[in-house]
Amino acid sequence: MNKYIQMSLIQAKLFFREPIALFFTIAFPVLLLVMYGAIFGNDPNPNFGGFGYIDSQVPGLTAIIVGTIGLIGIPVTTANNREQKVLRRFMATPMPSTVYLAADILVNFVIAFLGMMLLIVIAIFAFDLRFGGRWIDVLAAFSLSTIAFFAVGYLIAGVAQTGRVAQVVGQVAFLPMMFLSGATLPLNIMPEGVQQISSWLPLTHVVKLLQAVWFGSGWETGSVAMLLGMSVVGITVGSLVFQWE
Amino acid sequence: MEKVIEVNRLGKLYGDIVAVDDVSFEVQRGEIFGIVGPNGAGKTTTVESLIGLKRPDKGEVQVLGLDPQNDRPALAQRIGTQLQQTQLAERIKVWEVLNLFSSFYDKTVPWEPLLDRWGLSEKRHAFFGKLSGGQKQRLFIALALINDPEIVFLDEITTGLDPQARRETWELVQAIRDEGKTVVMVTHYMDEVEMLCDRVAIIDHGRLIALDAPAALVNQLSDEQRIIFTVDLPINPADLQTIEQVRAVSISGSKIEVQGAGDLLVNLVLRLHEMGITPSNIEIHRPSLEDVFISLTGRSNVENK
Ligand SMILES: Nc1ncnc2c1ncn2[C@@H]1O[C@H](COP(=O)(O)OP(=O)(O)OP(=O)(O)O)[C@@H](O)[C@H]1O
Numbered sequence: 345m346n347k348y349i350q351m352s353l354i355q356a357k358l359f360f361r362e363p364i365a366l367f368f369t370i371a372f373p374v375l376l377l378v379m380y381g382a383i384f385g386n387d388p389n390p391n392f393g394g395f396g397y398i399d400s401q402v403p404g405l406t407a408i409i410v411g412t413i414g415l416i417g418i419p420v421t422t423a424n425n426r427e428q429k430v431l432r433r434f435m436a437t438p439m440p441s442t443v444y445l446a447a448d449i450l451v452n453f454v455i456a457f458l459g460m461m462l463l464i465v466i467a468i469f470a471f472d473l474r475f476g477g478r479w480i481d482v483l484a485a486f487s488l489s490t491i492a493f494f495a496v497g498y499l500i501a502g503v504a505q506t507g508r509v510a511q512v513v514g515q516v517a518f519l520p521m522m523f524l525s526g527a528t529l530p531l532n533i534m535p536e537g538v539q540q541i542s543s544w545l546p547l548t549h550v551v552k553l554l555q556a557v558w559f560g561s562g563w564e565t566g567s568v569a570m571l572l573g574m575s576v577v578g579i580t581v582g583s584l585v586f587q588w589e
Numbered sequence: 590m591e592k593v594i595e596v597n598r599l600g601k602l603y604g605d606i607v608a609v610d611d612v613s614f615e616v617q618r619g620e621i622f623g624i625v626g627p628n629g630a631g632k633t634t635t636v637e638s639l640i641g642l643k644r645p646d647k648g649e650v651q652v653l654g655l656d657p658q659n660d661r662p663a664l665a666q667r668i669g670t671q672l673q674q675t676q677l678a679e680r681i682k683v684w685e686v687l688n689l690f691s692s693f694y695d696k697t698v699p700w701e702p703l704l705d706r707w708g709l710s711e712k713r714h715a716f717f718g719k720l721s722g723g724q725k726q727r728l729f730i731a732l733a734l735i736n737d738p739e740i741v742f743l744d745e746i747t748t749g750l751d752p753q754a755r756r757e758t759w760e761l762v763q764a765i766r767d768e769g770k771t772v773v774m775v776t777h778y779m780d781e782v783e784m785l786c787d788r789v790a791i792i793d794h795g796r797l798i799a800l801d802a803p804a805a806l807v808n809q810l811s812d813e814q815r816i817i818f819t820v821d822l823p824i825n826p827a828d829l830q831t832i833e834q835v836r837a838v839s840i841s842g843s844k845i846e847v848q849g850a851g852d853l854l855v856n857l858v859l860r861l862h863e864m865g866i867t868p869s870n871i872e873i874h875r876p877s878l879e880d881v882f883i884s885l886t887g888r889s890n891v892e893n894k
């Protein structure tokens with residue numbers, strides 16, 4: 345048990361000691377939130393079924409957090425650790441590699457969760473955040489989204505030989521989704537063609553799923569199916585291609 | 590004597606590259622066993638097969654009676670390893686590394702004394718990335734000792750260290766052995782082998798080309814020696830040339846150099862004594878392990894490092 349605790353503590357400390365990761369995962373979504381709040385406010389809007397812009401963007405920015413950690417944070421640190429032979433040094437100890445993996449997943453999940461909670465708390469105090477769903481649904485939708493994106497993250501880490509390659513692959517996958525998924529810009533202002541593309545992007549379904557459970561309008565079965573599929577593919581292919589050294 | 594490592598016809602291929610070819614040896618409990626050879630000889634591959642990080646393609650390996658592949662976790666509890674070219678996270682602190690690794694083992698020793706012994710006490714709060722090369726190296730050795738292992742594997746611990754630090758490391762390696770641990774060390778330095786190792790395996794192109802005590806290897810090559818000394822009275826070279834073991838004598842001023850083989854020293858001193866001469870500043874030069882290496886491989890060992 346002790347090794348799980350120690351490993352998780354270290355992974356968490358290392359995350360908080362990495363200023364760039366900390367900025368993009370935690371501070372950047374908060375900055376966007378505050379900026380949106382200042383520009384658009386949070387008045388009820390028929391576009392969002394009586395909810396405000398901020399009410400719809402808290403789930404959206406949560407998707408950004410999940411995407412950043414899953415597609416950039418996890419692949420880069422994992423591939424780096426392999427490239428620097430940190431994983432290899434661990435393999436020379438009796439610690440099973442599952443301990444490393446479990447701690448890594450747990451810590452990243454908790455960081456994503458804390459990132460979401462930070463957005464919620466700030467939005468409550470600064471912009472009178474509204475909530476129409478059930479917390480348990482939000483937690484479930486959030487968990488499904490993290491599973492799907494983390495699985496793909498380890499898959500990228502498995503394919504990429506080095507930390508740099510993982511970084512490039514992750515960014516190429518993530519950056520278009522950041523703008524075309526409704527996570528940062530509302531989809532309904534986009535042209536029809538872009539919306540078409542958007543509907544195929546996994547992050548779009550995180551946004552849709554989280555917004556739906558947030559507004560209390562139920563589970564988006566299409567999005568659930570998409571993310572479940574992504575989880576299955578990510579875990580299956582990931583465990584096939586992933587190598588510790 | 591108890592065998593702690595048995596390697597029987599070990600072979601390892603990477604595609605077409607034969608990294609290790611039909612290597613066999615045994616290591617006894619309590620010895621310092623050296624593995625030397627040029628870059629790419631297969632030293633690391635051999636050692637990593639012993640600790641279960643590489644799967645052999647041929648042959649059998651037993652370490653502490655265990656199969657490194659199938660019993661890797663059980664074996665890892667009882668051995669310590671310092672691997673070539675591993676790193677840790679830049680921003681992990683020294684004490685955190687030791688705590689973390691301590692949590693991996695059933696049995697550990699307190700790590701504060703280990704830090705002391707390896708001169709890292711005042712670095713305990715430093716980030717790994719801020720340590721010098723030598724300090725990182727010593728931290729990895731401390732990590733290799735944290736579970737009070739029976740066998741310690743050290744892959745090039747002194748590469749890149751300055752001469753002073755190398756000498757200090759030698760003393761600490763001897764201290765590890767004095768605690769009753771077995772040490773398997775890979776190195777490029779022949780002086781290190783002559784200083785430390787009870788026995789040494791010389792590997793070249795994946796093959797074991799020599800295996801013996803360093804002194805025995807040197808003797809095997811030749812028992813040729815050169816003795817240099819100074820005398821306070823003039824001396825006639827002919828008086829020394831009549832000694833059976835002497836092959837050549839050269840004199841420059843009060844400095845005399847005698848070449849020969851066998852029991853050269855004893856007979857030389859006896860003759861000088863008969864002549865009423867007391868030699869001083871006696872130096873004996875014998876071929877080094879480096880010479881053995883060159884004669885076996887036709888190359889120098891220190892190339893391209
Ligand atoms: N993972 C690998 N894939 C392919 N080839 C490898 C791999 N590891 C080692 N080799 C090759 O196997 C041979 C032996 O390598 P090894 O690392 O065992 O040599 P070494 O004696 O430790 O060398 P050095 O003194 O440079 O550390 C080399 O030709 C090397 O290029």
Ligand SMILES: [Mg+2]
Nearest residue numbers: 632633634673
């Ligand atoms: Mg090597």
